[in-house]
Amino acid sequence: MHLSDEEKAMMDGQGGPAVQKAMDLLMRYGEALGAERLVETHNVCATITSTTPFQRDFALERGGGMDAVFSEFSLDSQEVVTIPKFKTFTSHLQLGFDPGQPERMGVSEAIVEFYAKSERHAAGLGAQIMNTCTPYQVGNIPTRGEHCAWMESSAVVYCNSVLGARTNTEGRESTGAAMLTGRIPYWGYHLDENRLATHVVELDIEVESVEDWGLLGYYMGDLVQERVPVVRSRRGIGRVPNLPRLKHFGAAASSSGGVEMYHIVGITPEALTLEQALGDRAPVEVLRYGEAERRATYEKINATGRDADIQYVMLGCPHYTIEQIWEAAQLIEGRKVHENCELWIFTPRAIKSLADRNGYTKIIEDAGGILMTDSCSAMSRAVPKGTKTVALDSAKQAHYLPAILGVQAWFGSTAQCIDAACTGRWNGSHA
Amino acid sequence: MNAVVSEENLVLTLRGRKVVGGIAEGEALVTRERISGWGGIDPRTGTVIETRHELRGQSFAGKVLVFPGAKGSSGWSAMFHVARLMGTAPAAMLFNEMTTKIALGAVVTHAPSLTDFDRDPLDCIETGDSVRVDAERGIVEITKKNKKSGDHA
Numbered sequence: 001m002h003l004s005d006e007e008k009a010m011m012d013g014q015g016g017p018a019v020q021k022a023m024d025l026l027m028r029y030g031e032a033l034g035a036e037r038l039v040e041t042h043n044v045c046a047t048i049t050s051t052t053p054f055q056r057d058f059a060l061e062r063g064g065g066m067d068a069v070f071s072e073f074s075l076d077s078q079e080v081v082t083i084p085k086f087k088t089f090t091s092h093l094q095l096g097f098d099p100g101q102p103e104r105m106g107v108s109e110a111i112v113e114f115y116a117k118s119e120r121h122a123a124g125l126g127a128q129i130m131n132t133c134t135p136y137q138v139g140n141i142p143t144r145g146e147h148c149a150w151m152e153s154s155a156v157v158y159c160n161s162v163l164g165a166r167t168n169t170e171g172r173e174s175t176g177a178a179m180l181t182g183r184i185p186y187w188g189y190h191l192d193e194n195r196l197a198t199h200v201v202e203l204d205i206e207v208e209s210v211e212d213w214g215l216l217g218y219y220m221g222d223l224v225q226e227r228v229p230v231v232r233s234r235r236g237i238g239r240v241p242n243l244p245r246l247k248h249f250g251a252a253a254s255s256s257g258g259v260e261m262y263h264i265v266g267i268t269p270e271a272l273t274l275e276q277a278l279g280d281r282a283p284v285e286v287l288r289y290g291e292a293e294r295r296a297t298y299e300k301i302n303a304t305g306r307d308a309d310i311q312y313v314m315l316g317c318p319h320y321t322i323e324q325i326w327e328a329a330q331l332i333e334g335r336k337v338h339e340n341c342e343l344w345i346f347t348p349r350a351i352k353s354l355a356d357r358n359g360y361t362k363i364i365e366d367a368g369g370i371l372m373t374d375s376c377s378a379m380s381r382a383v384p385k386g387t388k389t390v391a392l393d394s395a396k397q398a399h400y401l402p403a404i405l406g407v408q409a410w411f412g413s414t415a416q417c418i419d420a421a422c423t424g425r426w427n428g429s430h431a
Numbered sequence: 432m433n434a435v436v437s438e439e440n441l442v443l444t445l446r447g448r449k450v451v452g453g454i455a456e457g458e459a460l461v462t463r464e465r466i467s468g469w470g471g472i473d474p475r476t477g478t479v480i481e482t483r484h485e486l487r488g489q490s491f492a493g494k495v496l497v498f499p500g501a502k503g504s505s506g507w508s509a510m511f512h513v514a515r516l517m518g519t520a521p522a523a524m525l526f527n528e529m530t531t532k533i534a535l536g537a538v539v540t541h542a543p544s545l546t547d548f549d550r551d552p553l554d555c556i557e558t559g560d561s562v563r564v565d566a567e568r569g570i571v572e573i574t575k576k577n578k579k580s581g582d583h584a
Contacts, residue, residue: 028451029535032450032534032537032538034448054517058516072516073509076512076538076539151506152505153504153505156505169505169531169532170505170535171507171508171531171539172508173539174508174531185531187531258503378470400470402482403481404470
């Protein structure tokens with residue numbers, strides 16, 4: 001790999017031992033990829049803090065220091081190095097529990113204390129404690145063409161596709177190295193040619209609601225896997241999809257498949273026209289999405305749903321926007337969550353504080369639901385005791401929860417989910 | 432690929448590109464299905480746990496893992512990283528599809544790894560074969576478990 005003079009200096013230790021270890025990891029990683037060089041980045045999204053007993057024991061064995069945890073888990077360095085302040089703007093992603101709800105999340109006080117220590121350490125180094133899978137909602141909105149180093153598949157696909165910024169799906173160690181060096185391998189979606197569409201998805205029906213966009217995303221991801229689809233409608237996309245729709249769409253496509261980049265003609269920034277999205281190439285395949293495909297996708301997402309009795313309704317995957325919390329509050333105001341059911345809604349901390357001020361948190365709590373932060377049921381593996389069947393308005397969560405926890409899942413609209421929470425029954429008709 | 436008929440066993444040789452250096456030997460564990468890290472493996476035992484995966488319940492600890500590539504969450508590298516710390520990592524990894532997930536995962540697993548082969552390892556290697564991976568030289572030597580030289584007479 002070709003290194004600039006500044007990168008060579010970091011490799012030679014001029015930035016200190018932690019920066020040297022970070023460069024060493026980036027060299028090993030870049031060469032593994034077959035990258036020719038690194039690219040500058042000033043925007044990292046990552047998991048940095050520690051939430052597991054294994055990491056706590058690991059830290060204890062090495063004197064309890066958080067530098068030992070960062071050295072191993074974020075830099076792949078077996079030598080413990082002192083971690084300097086981060087060079088890049090760094091946003092913390094979601095974690096394995098909501099530290100404000102240890103009982104509901106089934107974690108011990110000791111682990112919450114260890115987490116709090118690691119959060120203080122990360123914040124002290126410069127991490128923004130956003131604690132969300134949707135950093136683009138709370139202050140990290142990269143601009144078109146900005147080179148980023150992000151983890152979290154639903155955030156990666158939003159970053160590339162909706163914002164037109166450039167990132168691969170990074171991991172804990174590569175983002176750790178990027179924080180200290182401001183570098184990441186120049187490979188994959190950092191390069192123009194890899195961002196062009198390979199597959200066309202032709203819409204034969206209108207795609208309108210948040211549920212509609214989730215269904216289309218799940219269908220598309222399943223068929224294109226890791227390749228780059230472009231969605232278009234001969235009649236033009238009807239209503240312009242907003243943040244909740246595109247957030248759900250990308251999350252679904254990166255769950256049923258590994259989509260990290262898509263285009264929507266006339267909507268996303270690198271697809272003003274179909275020709276622009278495709279470059280000069282013919283598509284590998286043209287897929288048609290009509291009523292039959294929509295129905296088959298609905299059946300597939302609902303494949304585990306059998307029992308009508310619902311014990312748990314989870315909303316907020318990816319983390320809810322303030323608009324979605326407003327909608328949920330309107331739907332549930334004056335109603336009560338059924339005694340056999342619980343309603344958990346997940347959102348970033350910053351948006352929860354807005355919901356607190358707006359009075360939405362109180363409306364949801366008065367109805368018997370709860371607004372939580374930092375995590376979700378798939379990340380935490382936490383659901384209310386006795387949960388057999390869940391209702392969800394997220395195709396991504398419906399994809400993961402049955403696999404992770406062995407529960408049945410129903411997928412439908414937000415209104416159907418709020419109804420399920422208040423009646424304890426799933427009455428969602430077929431989409 | 433060269434096939435050399437030794438006295439006892441058929442030995443095949445593959446050539447590939449180094450992803451992570453080093454030399455390792457072990458029994459092959461082969462799957463045609465991509466592997467998920469987060470939500471796909473249990474690093475305490477090195478076992479594949481994904482529902483409906485053909486390797487579900489099988490451990491790759493100390494084996495030469497032969498597979499198409501990685502899929503799923505960005506937690507792929509972190510899970511294989513923990514598997515190394517817990518002593519359950521594969522001895523070596525041979526795969527076809529290069530992604531950031533598997534490149535970083537292979538690097539932090541410290542397991543000798545190769546890709547870009549002259550022949551598809553999924554066609555040449557079966558579970559139970561003895562495999563020697565020399566990632567420095569980009570060479571994989573496969574001793575077939577079932578095919579004694581006489582079988583090919």
